[in-house]
Amino acid sequence: MRITDSLQKEKIEMDLDRNRVVRMFVCGPTVQDRIHIGHARTYIFFDVLARYLRSRGYDVFYLQNITDVDDRIINKSMEEKVPPEDLAARNLQEYLKTLRSLGINSVNFYARATLFMDEITDQVGRLLRSGHAYRTEDGVYFRISSFPEFGRLSGQSIDSLISGARISPNENKEDYRDFVIWKLRKEGEPYWGSPFGDGRPGWHIEDTSITESFFGPSYDIHGGGADLQFPHHEAEIAIERSISGRSYLARFWIHTGMVNIKNEKMSKSLGNSVTVADILTSFSGSEVRLAMLKSGYRSTIDFSFEMLEEAKINARRLSTMYMKLKNSVPGKGVDNFRTGWIERMQDSLEDDMDTRGAITTLNEFASYINSTIDDLSIEQRNHAIAVLQWASDILGIVDLNADKGSSDSLIESMVDLRNQMRKKKDFHSADLIREKLREGGVYIEDRGDSTIWWKE
RNA sequence: GGAUAGGUGGCAGAGUGGUUAUGCGUGGGACUGCAGAUCCCAUCUAUUAGGGUUCGAAUCCCUACCUAUCCUCCA
Numbered sequence: 001m002r003i004t005d006s007l008q009k010e011k012i013e014m015d016l017d018r019n020r021v022v023r024m025f026v027c028g029p030t031v032q033d034r035i036h037i038g039h040a041r042t043y044i045f046f047d048v049l050a051r052y053l054r055s056r057g058y059d060v061f062y063l064q065n066i067t068d069v070d071d072r073i074i075n076k077s078m079e080e081k082v083p084p085e086d087l088a089a090r091n092l093q094e095y096l097k098t099l100r101s102l103g104i105n106s107v108n109f110y111a112r113a114t115l116f117m118d119e120i121t122d123q124v125g126r127l128l129r130s131g132h133a134y135r136t137e138d139g140v141y142f143r144i145s146s147f148p149e150f151g152r153l154s155g156q157s158i159d160s161l162i163s164g165a166r167i168s169p170n171e172n173k174e175d176y177r178d179f180v181i182w183k184l185r186k187e188g189e190p191y192w193g194s195p196f197g198d199g200r201p202g203w204h205i206e207d208t209s210i211t212e213s214f215f216g217p218s219y220d221i222h223g224g225g226a227d228l229q230f231p232h233h234e235a236e237i238a239i240e241r242s243i244s245g246r247s248y249l250a251r252f253w254i255h256t257g258m259v260n261i262k263n264e265k266m267s268k269s270l271g272n273s274v275t276v277a278d279i280l281t282s283f284s285g286s287e288v289r290l291a292m293l294k295s296g297y298r299s300t301i302d303f304s305f306e307m308l309e310e311a312k313i314n315a316r317r318l319s320t321m322y323m324k325l326k327n328s329v330p331g332k333g334v335d336n337f338r339t340g341w342i343e344r345m346q347d348s349l350e351d352d353m354d355t356r357g358a359i360t361t362l363n364e365f366a367s368y369i370n371s372t373i374d375d376l377s378i379e380q381r382n383h384a385i386a387v388l389q390w391a392s393d394i395l396g397i398v399d400l401n402a403d404k405g406s407s408d409s410l411i412e413s414m415v416d417l418r419n420q421m422r423k424k425k426d427f428h429s430a431d432l433i434r435e436k437l438r439e440g441g442v443y444i445e446d447r448g449d450s451t452i453w454w455k456e
Numbered sequence: 457g458g459a460u461a462g463g464u465g466g467c468a469g470a471g472u473g474g475u476u477a478u479g480c481g482u483g484g485g486a487c488u489g490c491a492g493a494u495c496c497c498a499u500c501u502a503u504u505a506g507g508g509u510u511c512g513a514a515u516c517c518c519u520a521c522c523u524a525u526c527c528u529c530c531a
Contacts, residue, residue: 009460029531042531072529155459156527179528203529225531226460232530257461258525267530294479295469298461300524307468310480317479320493356469360478367478370494427489434491445493 001056001350004298006229006253007153011352014252016220022053022060023219025211025250027228028110030067031091032076035098036273037303038259038266041292042225043104044396045256045353048293049223050106051394052349065210066092066112069200074189084190085114098276102285103396111214113206114192120201120209121194123243124182128196132242133181136172140182140196142204144175147238153253154230179235181205204235208243211236217244218251226255226298227265257300266303274303286319287312290397293355317366319399320443322388323454324373325381328447333377341365341387345394355395362391374447401455411442415451418444 003014016022026046029039050062067073068088077084096110113120124140127133132146144150144158151158158177182205185191185198192200201209211219217240224233233253240249259266266273279288291311295301341361348357369376369384376384392398414433421430437444437453444453 027531030529035531039531070529151459151527154526157458177528223531226525227530230459230526231528235528256531258531260524263524265525265530269529299469300461302468302524304468306480310468314479317493324493354470356478360470363478367495371496373494422489425489431490438492443492446488446491447493 002352003252003254004352006255009155012252014221016053016058018057018059020059022058022221023063023215024050024060024221024223025063025065025207025215025219026222027207027224027232028064028066029095030070030072031088031095032070032072033091033268034094034275034277036259036266036268036275037279037288037292038225038273040098040102040276040288041259041301042223042256043099044102044289044292045297045355046223046254047102047104047106048355048395049221049254049353051396052353054106055394056346060106061109061214062107063211063214064107064110065207066095066110067203067206068092068112068114069190070203078188088114094277098280101280102276102288109214111210113201113210116206116209116213117192117194117201119213120205121182121192121196123205123209123212123239124201125195126243127181127239130242132239134174135196137184138172139180139184139199139202141173141178142181142235142239142242144177144179144238147242149241150177150234150238151230153234153237156230156234179204179231181239204232205239207232208236208240208249212240212243218246218249220250221252221254222250223254223256226257229255255298257296257298259301259303261303263302279308283308283312284315284399286397286399287315289395290315290359293395293397294359296356297353314363315397315399318362318388318391318397319401320454321366321370321373322385322398322400323443324445324452325369325376325385325388327452327454328373329450330378330381331375334372334375334380337372337376337380337383338368339383342390345390349394358391358395359397362387362395362397411437411440411453415444415453419451422446 001014002011004011029035050060053060069084073084073088077087080087124133127142128135128140133140133142148158180202182194182196182201183199190200191198222233237249261272261274264270264272287308291308292301294311344361345358348354348361365387388398388400392400414437418430418433421433434444441456442453443456444451
C-alpha cells in the first residue's frame with residue numbers, strides 16, 4: 001500500500017513484512033475529560049488502518065498510550081476535589097466505553113503512562129548520562145542542541161523556532177527550546193521516586209518509554225493527530241534517536257487532519273467541543289464512522305450535525321439493503337452480474353487509505369444491487385452480502401443485525417395477521433398493526449405477495 | 457513573519473490535460489390499497505480572481521486574494 005508519510009512529505013510505498021509483527025503506535029488522549037469528535041476522527045481512522053492491514057495478512061500489534069498524569073488532570077482534580085488518579089481512572093473507563101460504542105476494537109494494548117515509571121526514569125537516566133539532558137532546579141530537560149534534526153518532521157528549522165517564541169523564557173533552561181522530561185515534585189501533586197528526585201514525567205518521554213518497552217528503539221508506524229507533529233512527535237524522535245543512535249524512530253509517520261467546527265479547530269481550550277458521548281445519543285457508531293471516513297484522513301473536516309444526518313441516511317441505505325438481502329426471496333439470477341466490488345474498495349485503501357473512494361464504490365454497489373435485488377440468485381445474493389460484510393468488518397460503517405432472534409415469532413404472526421387483513425381489504429386494521437410494529441422498532445415492507453420486515 | 461494543506465454545483469466532497477464522480481438536498485415519474493424502501497429522469501447550466509502554455513485546462517505555469525492547521529495545552 002502507498003501512504004503519505006509526514007516525514008518524507010510524500011506518498012511512499014509502505015513495505016511491511018507479513019512474516020513479522022507490524023508495530024503500530026498511535027498517540028492516545030490525556031484522560032482529563034470526555035473525548036470530542038476530533039479525537040474520534042483520529043481513532044476511527046487508525047482503527048480502519050489496523051483492520052485493513054490485518055485483513056491483508058499483516059500481524060499488526062496496535063499500541064496506544066494513555067496519558068494519565070498531567071498538568072491538566074491535576075488542575076481538574078483540584079477543581080473537582082477528587083484525587084487525580086481517580087479522575088484519570090474514571091475518564092479512562094469513559095474513554096474505553098466510547099471507543100467500544102464507535103466500534104473501535106483493533107487496539108491490542110492501552111498503555112497507561114503511570115504504569116511505566118521505571119521505564120521512564122530509566123530513559124531520563126540514560127539521556128542524562130549521554131549528555132542529551134541536564135538537571136535544573138525544577139527538573140530534567142532535554143538538550144535540544146544535541147539533536148540537530150529537531151524540527152524536520154514539522155518543517156520547522158531549529159533556528160526559525162527562535163522567532164516564533166511565544167512561551168515565557170524559563171530561567172532554568174539552557175535554551176528556551178529545551179523541553180522538560182522530568183518535573184520535580186511540587187506540593188500537593190502526585191509524584192514518583194527517581195534517582196534525580198521525586199517527581200513526574202514530561203509528556204513526550206512517556207510515549208518513547210512505552211514504545212521502547214513494547215517495540216524497542218524503532219518500529220513501523222507512528223500515528224496521531226496533525227497537531228501533535230510539533231512539538232510532541234519531534235520530541236519523541238529527539239529522545240529516542242538520541243538514546244538509540246538510530247536513523248529513525250518510526251518508519252512511517254501518519255497524521256490525521258483536524259476536525260473544525262465553524263471554521264475553527266475543535267478543542268477544549270476554545271470551548272467549542274462536541275463530545276462523542278453527546279453525539280452517540282442520536283447517532284450510531286457506524287454513522288459517526290461513515291461521517292468521518294467520507295473525508296480523506298488528512299483533510300480538515302468541518303463538523304456539523306448536518307453531516308451526521310447525511311451519514312445516517314447513507315448508512316441506513318446500506319443496512320436496509322442488507323436486511324432485504326437477508327430476508328426476501330431470491331430470484332432467478334441476473335445476467336452479467338457485476339462483481340469485484342471488494343477489490344475496488346481494496347484498491348482505494350491501497351492508495352493512501354482512501355476511505356472516501358471505498359465509500360463511493362460502496363454507494364455505487366448499493367445502487368446496482370438495489371436495482372437488481374428482486375432478481376438476484378442465491379449465489380449473487382451471497383456475493384452482495386459478502387461485500388457488505390467487508391464494509392462492516394473493515395470500515396465498520398454498516399450495521400449487520402438482520403439475523404432474527406428466537407423471540408421474533410410474535411412479530412412473524414403479527415405480519416401474517418396483517419396480510420390476512422390486507423387480503424380482506426381491511427386496511428384500517430392492517431395499518432394499525434403496521435403502526436404498532438413500527439413503534440416497536442420493526443419496519444415492514446410489502447413486496448408483491450410477500451412482506452419482509454426488519455428491526456431498526 | 458515562517459511551515460504545511462487547501463479554495464470545485466444549494467451543501468459535503470472526488471477528479472491532476474480531452475467522457476456522468478459519489479452522497480445529501482430539490483422537482484417529477486415508476487412501484488404501493490396507502491405508506492415505507494427502492495429505482496428512473498431531471499435540476500442545480502460547479503471549478504476563487506486575473507493572466508499564460510495548449511487544438512483543448514478544474515487539472516500545468518505565473519500573479520493576486522481568501523481559508524484552515526502548526527510555530528512548546530492539543531487527536
